[in-house]
Amino acid sequence: MLSVIFAQMQRIIFLILLWCISKAVFSQQPTVGLVLSGGGANATVHIGVIKFLEENNIPIDYIAGTSMGALIGGMYASGYSIEEIEEYFTSEKFLKVATGAIAEEVKPFYKLPEPSPAFFTFKISKDTLIQTSLPTNLINTSGVDFELLRFFSQPKAACRNNFDSLMIPFRCVAADISNHAPVVFKKGELDKAIRASMAYPFYIKALKYNNMLLMDGGIFNNFPVDVMTEDFHPDVIIGVNVSDDFEQPDENDVISQIKNLIVARSKQTLSPEKGILIEPETPFSTFDFQQIPNIIHIGYRAAQDHKYEILEKIKSRRSSEQVKQKRRYFKTKFPPLLIKDVEIKGLTRLQSRYVKSIMGLHHVAEPLTISDLEKRFYRLLSDDKIREIEPTLIYDFELKGYKLILDIEKEKDIFIDFGGNLSSIGVNQGFIGMQYNYIGRTAGTFRGNANFGKFNTSFLLSARWDFPFKKPFYMKTEGILNAFNFFTYNRQYGTENIKPTFVKTNHRFVNAEIGTPLSKNAVAKLNYEFGTNQLEYFNTPLYTAADTADITYMDFTQPVFSIEYNTLNYKQFPDKGMHFRISAGYTKTYEYNQPGTTSKHIIAFFKDRQWFKLKTVWESYYLADSKLKMGTKVNVTFSNMPVLRNYYSTLLQAETYYPTVESRLLFIEQYHTFSYASLQQTVILSPFKKFQIRITPGIYVPYQEIKTNDYYDVYLTSPLSSFYFTFSSAIIYHTPIGPVSLSYNYYQNTDIAGLNLTPSTLFFNFGYVIFNKKPF
Numbered sequence: 001m002l003s004v005i006f007a008q009m010q011r012i013i014f015l016i017l018l019w020c021i022s023k024a025v026f027s028q029q030p031t032v033g034l035v036l037s038g039g040g041a042n043a044t045v046h047i048g049v050i051k052f053l054e055e056n057n058i059p060i061d062y063i064a065g066t067s068m069g070a071l072i073g074g075m076y077a078s079g080y081s082i083e084e085i086e087e088y089f090t091s092e093k094f095l096k097v098a099t100g101a102i103a104e105e106v107k108p109f110y111k112l113p114e115p116s117p118a119f120f121t122f123k124i125s126k127d128t129l130i131q132t133s134l135p136t137n138l139i140n141t142s143g144v145d146f147e148l149l150r151f152f153s154q155p156k157a158a159c160r161n162n163f164d165s166l167m168i169p170f171r172c173v174a175a176d177i178s179n180h181a182p183v184v185f186k187k188g189e190l191d192k193a194i195r196a197s198m199a200y201p202f203y204i205k206a207l208k209y210n211n212m213l214l215m216d217g218g219i220f221n222n223f224p225v226d227v228m229t230e231d232f233h234p235d236v237i238i239g240v241n242v243s244d245d246f247e248q249p250d251e252n253d254v255i256s257q258i259k260n261l262i263v264a265r266s267k268q269t270l271s272p273e274k275g276i277l278i279e280p281e282t283p284f285s286t287f288d289f290q291q292i293p294n295i296i297h298i299g300y301r302a303a304q305d306h307k308y309e310i311l312e313k314i315k316s317r318r319s320s321e322q323v324k325q326k327r328r329y330f331k332t333k334f335p336p337l338l339i340k341d342v343e344i345k346g347l348t349r350l351q352s353r354y355v356k357s358i359m360g361l362h363h364v365a366e367p368l369t370i371s372d373l374e375k376r377f378y379r380l381l382s383d384d385k386i387r388e389i390e391p392t393l394i395y396d397f398e399l400k401g402y403k404l405i406l407d408i409e410k411e412k413d414i415f416i417d418f419g420g421n422l423s424s425i426g427v428n429q430g431f432i433g434m435q436y437n438y439i440g441r442t443a444g445t446f447r448g449n450a451n452f453g454k455f456n457t458s459f460l461l462s463a464r465w466d467f468p469f470k471k472p473f474y475m476k477t478e479g480i481l482n483a484f485n486f487f488t489y490n491r492q493y494g495t496e497n498i499k500p501t502f503v504k505t506n507h508r509f510v511n512a513e514i515g516t517p518l519s520k521n522a523v524a525k526l527n528y529e530f531g532t533n534q535l536e537y538f539n540t541p542l543y544t545a546a547d548t549a550d551i552t553y554m555d556f557t558q559p560v561f562s563i564e565y566n567t568l569n570y571k572q573f574p575d576k577g578m579h580f581r582i583s584a585g586y587t588k589t590y591e592y593n594q595p596g597t598t599s600k601h602i603i604a605f606f607k608d609r610q611w612f613k614l615k616t617v618w619e620s621y622y623l624a625d626s627k628l629k630m631g632t633k634v635n636v637t638f639s640n641m642p643v644l645r646n647y648y649s650t651l652l653q654a655e656t657y658y659p660t661v662e663s664r665l666l667f668i669e670q671y672h673t674f675s676y677a678s679l680q681q682t683v684i685l686s687p688f689k690k691f692q693i694r695i696t697p698g699i700y701v702p703y704q705e706i707k708t709n710d711y712y713d714v715y716l717t718s719p720l721s722s723f724y725f726t727f728s729s730a731i732i733y734h735t736p737i738g739p740v741s742l743s744y745n746y747y748q749n750t751d752i753a754g755l756n757l758t759p760s761t762l763f764f765n766f767g768y769v770i771f772n773k774k775p776f
Contacts, residue, residue, distance in 0.1 A: 029316040031061040033234030035225050038067025038218040039242035040200070040286035041098075041295060044089055046072045048299025049240050049278060050082050058310060059318035062232040063170050064224045066217040069240075070172035070197035074190065077163075077170035078155035079330045090293050097147050098289045100139025106382040109564075110474070110515055110523035111466075115571040116449065117431045117768035118419035119737040123412035137205040142381050142389045144204060145195060149391050150370055152191035153402065157395035158333035162187050167330040171231055172197045173217035173224045177206065182220035184227050189392070203287070205388070218243065225270060236314050237275045240299070242282060276309055278302050338367035339393070340401030346408045350440040355408060357468040358383055367401055380406075383468075385439045387411040411437055417449070419738070421767035427665045429453035429767075442467055447478075451771060455665060458482040458772045473516040482507040482772050486667035502541070503667050504549075505652055506534040509556075509775050522565040527585075529775050530557040537648035539598040539712050550596040552649040560585035560776045568619070572661065572768050573732045573739055575631065575684050575692060576624040582616045585776045593645045600712050601645070611641040613776070615655075621684075631682035638703075639674040643716065647708035654706060659698050659726040660745045662763040664771075668747060670724060675703035680726070690734040698726040724748045740766045 034053075036046045046069055053060060065073035075085050088094055096102040159165035163186050174183045174196035185193035188210070196207045196214035207214045221227070222243035228234065270277045280302035284291045303310070342361055344352040356362050359376040368376075381389055390407040417433035433449035443466040451458040462478030486503040509531025515523050533554040538547060562583035568574040593605040614637070621631040637655050644650045651672040658664050659680065663671065680698035687693075701723040704716040730743035747759040 029059075030235035030314065031232070032059050032314055032316075033062040033064065033228045033232050033237045034060050034073065035223065035228050035237060035239040035241075036063065036065035036069030036073045037223040037239075037241040037243040038065075038069055038198075038216065039222075040068060041288045041292060042242045042280075042282040042284055042286065043068035044072070044292045044295045045242055045280040045282065045299025045302065046240050047082065047086050047089060048280075048296040048301070049238075049303040050076060051086065051296075052300050052303035052307075053238070053310075054082055054320060054323065056307070056311065057317040057319055058238075058314055059316055060168060062228060062234055063168050064172070064228040064231070065170075065197070066173045066222050066224055066243075067198045067200065070194050070217065074170060074172060074194045075151060077166045077168040078152060078190070079167045079327045080151070081324075081327065086296060090296070094147075094292075095289050097143040099287075100141075100143070102143040102378075103140035103381060106378040106520075107384070108382055108517055109521045109566050110517040111382065111384050113435075113445075113447070114773065115768075115770050116417060116419065116433060117421055117429065117451070117738075117770045118417035118433060119767070120418050122416045122418075124414045124416065126413040138203045140381075140388055141205045142391075145191075145390050146374070146377055148191040148195050149393055150374070152194065153393040153395075154334040154337055155330075156190040156393075157335050157402075158330065159190070161189065163190065163193075166190075167327060169232065171224065171227050173221045173227060174199070174207075174214040175217055175219040177213045177215055179212070182217065183212065183214065184224075184231075186231070189394075192392070200286075225275075235274065237270055238278065238310070239270050239275060240278045240280070240302075242280060276306055276313060278306055335395055335400075335402075337370050337393075338401045339369075339373060339404045340367045340399050341396070341403040343403065343405045344408065345405060347410065348440075351410065353441055354439055354443060354468060355380060355386075355406070358472075360470070368404075373404065383443070384445070385411050385437055385443045385466075410439055413437055419767065420453075421765065421769055423662075423665065423766075423769075424762070424764035425662070425665060427453070427455040429456060449772070454485065456482070456484050456771050460772045471516060473514060476511075476513040476515075478511050478513075480507065480509055480511070480772050482774060484771075502538060502543075503648065503652065504536040506536070507774055508532050508534070511775075518563070519565075521567050522563065525560075525562050525564070527560040527562070527776065528557070529560065531775065532556070533653065533775065535649050535652045537652065538596065539600070539646060539648060543598050547598050548596040550599050550646065550649070551594045552644065552646075552652075553592040553594075554589045554653060555592070556587055556589035556775065558585050558587040558776055568621075570734060570739070571770065573692060573694070573730075573734070573741065574619075574621060575629050575686060576621050578618075578620040580616075580618050582614075583776065584612070584614045586610070586612055587641075587776075591644055591649075593649065599646065605645050607645075609642060609644075611639055613637075613639040613641070613655075621682075627686050629684040629686060631684065633678075633680040633682070633698075635676070635678040637674075637676055641674050643706070643714045645714075646712060647706070647714040650706050650714050657700055659700065659747070660696075660728045660743065660763075661741070661765060661769050662743065662745055662761060663747070664769050670702070670705065670749070671700070673702040673704065673706055677701050677703075692730075692732040692734075694728070694730045694732065696726075696728045696730075698728075700724045700726060738767045 037043060063073040063077045072085060076082065096105065155166060163170045172185050172193050174185065176183050192207065192209050196209055197217045198204065199206050199215045201215055223239065223241045225237065225239055228237055280298050282295055282298055284295060344355055347355065358380050377391065380386055386408060388409045392405040393402045396403050413436060415435040419431040421429040430452050431449065436446045438444035445464040447462045449460050459481045460478060462476060464474055464476040466474045483506045509529055512528045513525055515525040517523050535552040536549045538549050560583055562581060564581040566579045567577035568579050569576040588610045591607050591609050595601045616636045619633040621629055623629045635657065639655060641654065644653060651669060654672045654674055657671040657676055657678055678698060678700045680696050682694055682696040685693040704719055705722055706714065707717055708714050725748045727746040728743055730741050732739050732741040743763045745761045745763055749759065
């Protein structure tokens with residue numbers, strides 16, 4: 001027993017002596033400090049510089065950085081190799097995190113609201129003023145926070161919150177907004193220090209930490225040479241500075257104005273004797289993250305230009321093998337990243353239970369790994385009742401595992417939408433919507449909206465409850481009033497004739513719905529609809545202002561089952577993604593017709609009707625990352641609906657084909673039928689972002705056309721006896737509030753009811769031609 005103790009003591013004494021000898025040897029070598037400035041995407045030149053230094057065996061003994069320099073320097077100081085850092089910064093994931101896209105991409109399709117013509121959405125808390133509800137950051141920073149947690153939780157535990165005990169001693173700078181002063185982080189939570197240092201105003205949310213409100217360190221000190229000198233006193237300083245590489249402020253570029261206003265231009269210099277200043281010139285903007293591979297190369301070349309100066313001033317060398325050994329040794333201090341406890345902040349007890357249900361944390365027997373946590377974290381972030389999440393991992397030495405703290409900000413209580421549509425054919429619409437969000441043990445969404453205009457007047461009220469079980473589902477009930485007026489007017493001069501409305505439909509119905517996600521982008525739904533379709537029409541275009549219209553009431557009930565998949569990038573004029581929907585329903589209705597003065601009938605008519613319906617739509621776009629894209633859209637609809645008492649009531653109750661955006665505003669008789677198939681092929685030229693030139697030829701084949709004769713009798717043609725070509729060419733620009741488009745449309749051999757038109761039209765539109773839904 002004593003021999004074992006003696007052997008262990010000998011080993012300890014030997015290691016202490018070895019450490020003292022190596023310390024004495026290395027202390028005689030000149031030390032090197034690396035100072036990394038901020039600069040957004042341009043600051044990734046630091047990766048190229050570090051890469052060059054490593055290749056030339058230049059030692060790095062200390063690191064100080066600001067903003068992006070703090071992130072890159074912090075990763076290197078925490079034991080990540082420059083290859084790992086470069087791989088991450090050039091990855092698709094980093095691009096999504098840096099631009100905030102990852103927070104949007106994780107949102108599941110089944111959680112998204114029905115498309116609306118909204119231009120703007122204002123989010124308001126019920127207990128605050130509008131001013132305090134205005135957004136303070138451009139991107140959702142939850143993804144940034146999670147990535148920092150993933151990279152720095154283990155190094156933070158290994159150094160026990162002392163930055164001098166990292167693989168390389170490290171400092172970073174943030175700005176204390178409350179006290180108008182810089183803050184130098186020497187200890188504390190490493191991920192929070194770096195997060196504070198890179199909180200670029202209006203882009204990344206400010207961080208509350210230790211009773212301070214912290215923002216980007218570049219506000220006061222974007223090139224912390226003084227911090228390096230005062231804290232570490234290195235023999236040589238290598239400074240990499242892009243903070244003076246400012247683009248001139250532009251009157252139309254708010255980002256350039258903000259940058260020039262708030263970011264401090266470096267006034268610090270390096271002495272020629274002790275300093276090496278590298279100032280790469282980058283032609284890119286602050287948020288040009290797509291250019292990072294090129295920027296890294298610029299940094300490498302800039303360091304190459306200073307090669308002889310670096311080799312002359314720094315005589316000591318550290319081989320790649322020595323750096324790897326140092327990295328391996330530091331990583332032996334990393335506790336396994338296993339999460340054994342979870343705490344929820346910022347929510348009530350019931351709301352916390354809702355969060356734990358979504359994340360599946362109620363019955364977790366085993367500790368969570370970081371990959372487990374990542375899936376659950378983004379599942380929570382995808383919930384429409386959660387606005388942002390600030391995660392923190394703290395190592396508990398008694399627990400021998402990590403404690404996860406989730407500081408959650410729920411979504412604003414009230415949404416107010418404004419939107420509409422302006423068109424060259426006089427169909428101008430306004431839209432206003434309101435939504436109230438509730439979160440407790442379950443989540444509730446209460447919506448109301450109104451469309452108002454000459455063409456469409458509509459009101460909607462809905463209530464939805466989401467249940468965050470292991471297999472989540474929702475239940476929704478909504479009531480809709482939806483009136484469409486296809487009015488007669490002079491197309492050429494845009495003035496109305498004195499005739500009343502030619503065709504009018506009024507849908508009043510209730511929809512009860514239950515749905516569950518099949519995947520992130522797919523949902524299965526079961527609906528039960530009941531209500532009335534009120535159809536008003538004249539049986540001939542040769543009516544007068546003295547005539548009265550026929551009215552047909554269709555009281556209906558119909559169950560509908562559907563499966564839908566959707567990844568389209570725009571709700572109108574998409575050019576990326578895919579949409580597929582298949583739906584089947586059974587309709588039972590009571591037809592009641594009250595004849596008007598243009599009807600051949602005198603007495604009222606009523607009859608029970610029933611039919612089945614099957615509808616499919618498939619729309620897909622290819623070559624999404626190319627300037628020349630392709631798209632295909634296929635519609636197939638089958639229905640065994642019978643003809644009704646007269647021609648126009650049959651047309652209005654039948655299925656409708658819409659080949660163009662404009663066609664949704666027109667009553668084209670040939671496009672109303674029971675069963676049909678259609679194919680459209682779209683070619684899209686997109687010379688720059690959000691701009692499209694679209695050419696869309698198509699073919700529409702009704703199985704049987706609905707026709708009338710001189711006696712106003714309604715009948716069906718022979719199967720597959722006709723087909724129609726369609727064509728549309730359009731120029732579109734997707735503005736921040738909605739698309740603006742100019743299109744030429746061709747409808748072969750069609751009569752556009754109420755309009756004195758050829759089948760060709762020129763159509764200008766701004767906004768969304770989207771209305772509250774009709775019954776199935």
